[in-house]
Amino acid sequence: MNGLRVAGLTKSFGGVRAVDEASVTFRHGRINALIGPNGSGKTTFFNCVTGMVKPDAGTVTYHGRDITGRGAHKIAHAGIGRSFQLCRVFPRLTAVENLLAAVRPGSVLRALAPARLKADVDRALALLTRVGIEHLADVEARDLSYGQQKLLELAGVLMADPETILLDEPAGGVNPALIERIGVLVRELNAEGRTFLIVEHNMDLVMSLSDHVVVFDRGRPIAEGPPDAVRADPVVLAAYLGG
Amino acid sequence: MRSGSETFVKAAGLVGLAGLVVAFPGLASDPFVLSVGVVIISYAVLATAWNFVGGFTGYISLGHAAYSGLGGYATGLLILRADVNPWVALLLGGLVVAVLAVPVGIAALRVRGASFVIVSIALVLVLLLVFQSWESVTGGSDGLRVPRPFDADVLRPEQHQRFFHLHAVLLAVMLLCWWVIDRSRFGMGLKAIREDEDKARSLGVPTVRYKLAAFVVSAFFTALGGGLYALWFGFLDPIFQFSILVGSNMVLMSLLGGVRSLFGPLVGAVVVGYATEFFKAQYGDTQMHLVAMGVLLAVVVLFLPDGIIPAVRGLLARLRPGQASIREVTQEELAAEVRR
Structure with a gap:
C-alpha cells in the first residue's frame, strides 16, 4: 500500500484523549489538508506520526512498512519530513548551517567529514534560492524576520529530501504575499512527486491547494473528501460552529 | 569572506600561543609561579574537555568532577594495585572512564535542561560516598598517595616543568579534536541539538547517538586530565576529587571564555585561575577571595553574556x-x- 496509513491511533495526556482511535489513509502524491477546530488533535496526530511522541495505541504504516513508535530521526530517514507550528529554526546557526544540519553523514567516518563540503553547500544554496532567501545564507536565523524563518524552515525540511512533507500551519502569522508564495512552492514540490499533509486554518489556502481534505474533531477524523464536498458537509459545519 | 591576511593573523596567533606555552616554564620566576601555571593549564584541560559536551550540545554538566576524579583514582589504583606503568595507567584510566560513561550517558542524557544538571550532580555525590567509604581499595577519606612517574632525582621545579608541557600536549590534542568536530557534519548535528533538539530529530539527526558520542569523548578527556593531575599532585583526597566546586569551575571557565569558541575554555581557565591566585594572595587566609571571584563573575555575566572571546571578536x-x-x-x- 503506497502512502501513509494510520489505524486506531490513540494518544492521551493525563485524562485528555488528544488523539482518539484515529484511522485515516493519505494516498501518495496528493496534497492532503488536515483541518478541524483548535484542540481537535491535529498537532498531536502529527507528533505521533513523526515519532516526536509515542502513541498509546494504533499503528502508523508508510509504504506498507510499520513505523509506529520509531525514533523521530528514523522516521525522517524513512522519508517523512515536517515543519512545526509557530516555526522552528536553529536560531544561532546561519541560514546555510540550518540546512547543513539536515545532511545525513551516512557512516561514522563520514560524520567527521567537513560540514561545508562543496556539494552540500551548493545544494543548500540552491534550496535557499528556491525559497527566495539565498542572499541571507550567512545570516543567523534569529536575525531573520518571521516570514523568512518560515521559508528557511521549509528549505531545511527539503534539505533532508523527504518524499512526504507534513506542514503544521504553514500560513500561520505570515502576510498574504508570502502565503501565496508558500502555496506556489507546495504546488511545485507536489508536481515533482512529493506528498503533502498540511494542517491549516486558512480556509482559502486549504480549498485552493488541497486535493483531499480530512476534518478532525475531538481526536479523530469525522469527514473526508474533496474540498468542495467537505465544505458542504453538515457534520463539518456542526463541528466548527459547535452544533 | 576569508581573506589571506586573516589566515596569516590566525596562524601567527597560534604560533605565538604555542611559543608562549613552550617558553612559560623557562620564564617563570620561581617554582611557585610554575606550580600555579600547572594548576591553570590543568583547569584549561578540564574546561576544554567539559566543553565537548557543554559547548556542542548545550547540556550543562555540573558533575564532570566525577570523570576527572575517576580518571585520577583509576590511574593511581592501576599503578598501586596492579603495578602498571604510570603512563599506561593514565591511558587505561581514561579508557575505563570512557566505557563507564556509556551507561551513565545513556541514563543521564534522557533528561534535558535543569533535570540533567541535577542528575550530573547526583553522580558526583554518589562517587564521593563510595570513595570515602570503600577504604580497603580507595584509601577512604585518608586519601590515596599516587607515586610520581619520574625518578626521585628529578627535582620539584623540573617536575612542574615536565607536567606543564605534558598538560600542554594533552590540551593541544583536545583542541585539535574539538576543531575537527566543530567543522564536521557530526559537529553540525551537535550544534543543532544545542539549538533545538526536537527540531534536530525531525530533520534526521540521530540525537541520542550524537549526544552519547560527545559525552563519552568528553568523559575520556576529562579523565585523562584528572589522571595527569593525579600524577603531578601525587595525592588524591575524595572530598576534593569528587567536588561540585571542581565541576562548577569547569562550567564557569567555559562560560567565561565562551562555550562556542575553540579557545573559550582555555581563556576562561587562564582568567579564573589567575584571578583566584591573585585574590588569594591579596586576601591571605580569609575567604574574601571567594567574594572577589563572585564579583568578577557577576561583572562578566552582566557585560559579556556570551563570554570573553565572542565579545572581543564582536x-x-x-x-x-x-x-x-x-x-x-x-x-x-x-x-x-x-x-x-
Whole structure:
C-alpha cells in the first residue's frame, strides 16, 4: 500500500484523549489538508506520526512498512519530513548551517567529514534560492524576520529530501504575499512527486491547494473528501460552529 | 569572506600561543609561579574537555568532577594495585572512564535542561560516598598517595616543568579534536541539538547517538586530565576529587571564555585561575577571595553574556572598516521583500 496509513491511533495526556482511535489513509502524491477546530488533535496526530511522541495505541504504516513508535530521526530517514507550528529554526546557526544540519553523514567516518563540503553547500544554496532567501545564507536565523524563518524552515525540511512533507500551519502569522508564495512552492514540490499533509486554518489556502481534505474533531477524523464536498458537509459545519 | 591576511593573523596567533606555552616554564620566576601555571593549564584541560559536551550540545554538566576524579583514582589504583606503568595507567584510566560513561550517558542524557544538571550532580555525590567509604581499595577519606612517574632525582621545579608541557600536549590534542568536530557534519548535528533538539530529530539527526558520542569523548578527556593531575599532585583526597566546586569551575571557565569558541575554555581557565591566585594572595587566609571571584563573575555575566572571546571578536568586527551590521542588511532585504 503506497502512502501513509494510520489505524486506531490513540494518544492521551493525563485524562485528555488528544488523539482518539484515529484511522485515516493519505494516498501518495496528493496534497492532503488536515483541518478541524483548535484542540481537535491535529498537532498531536502529527507528533505521533513523526515519532516526536509515542502513541498509546494504533499503528502508523508508510509504504506498507510499520513505523509506529520509531525514533523521530528514523522516521525522517524513512522519508517523512515536517515543519512545526509557530516555526522552528536553529536560531544561532546561519541560514546555510540550518540546512547543513539536515545532511545525513551516512557512516561514522563520514560524520567527521567537513560540514561545508562543496556539494552540500551548493545544494543548500540552491534550496535557499528556491525559497527566495539565498542572499541571507550567512545570516543567523534569529536575525531573520518571521516570514523568512518560515521559508528557511521549509528549505531545511527539503534539505533532508523527504518524499512526504507534513506542514503544521504553514500560513500561520505570515502576510498574504508570502502565503501565496508558500502555496506556489507546495504546488511545485507536489508536481515533482512529493506528498503533502498540511494542517491549516486558512480556509482559502486549504480549498485552493488541497486535493483531499480530512476534518478532525475531538481526536479523530469525522469527514473526508474533496474540498468542495467537505465544505458542504453538515457534520463539518456542526463541528466548527459547535452544533 | 576569508581573506589571506586573516589566515596569516590566525596562524601567527597560534604560533605565538604555542611559543608562549613552550617558553612559560623557562620564564617563570620561581617554582611557585610554575606550580600555579600547572594548576591553570590543568583547569584549561578540564574546561576544554567539559566543553565537548557543554559547548556542542548545550547540556550543562555540573558533575564532570566525577570523570576527572575517576580518571585520577583509576590511574593511581592501576599503578598501586596492579603495578602498571604510570603512563599506561593514565591511558587505561581514561579508557575505563570512557566505557563507564556509556551507561551513565545513556541514563543521564534522557533528561534535558535543569533535570540533567541535577542528575550530573547526583553522580558526583554518589562517587564521593563510595570513595570515602570503600577504604580497603580507595584509601577512604585518608586519601590515596599516587607515586610520581619520574625518578626521585628529578627535582620539584623540573617536575612542574615536565607536567606543564605534558598538560600542554594533552590540551593541544583536545583542541585539535574539538576543531575537527566543530567543522564536521557530526559537529553540525551537535550544534543543532544545542539549538533545538526536537527540531534536530525531525530533520534526521540521530540525537541520542550524537549526544552519547560527545559525552563519552568528553568523559575520556576529562579523565585523562584528572589522571595527569593525579600524577603531578601525587595525592588524591575524595572530598576534593569528587567536588561540585571542581565541576562548577569547569562550567564557569567555559562560560567565561565562551562555550562556542575553540579557545573559550582555555581563556576562561587562564582568567579564573589567575584571578583566584591573585585574590588569594591579596586576601591571605580569609575567604574574601571567594567574594572577589563572585564579583568578577557577576561583572562578566552582566557585560559579556556570551563570554570573553565572542565579545572581543564582536568589538574587532565593529572596528573593522566597511563592515555593516547584519541588521542594516536585513532592513534592506526586508524593503526588497516588500517591493517584490
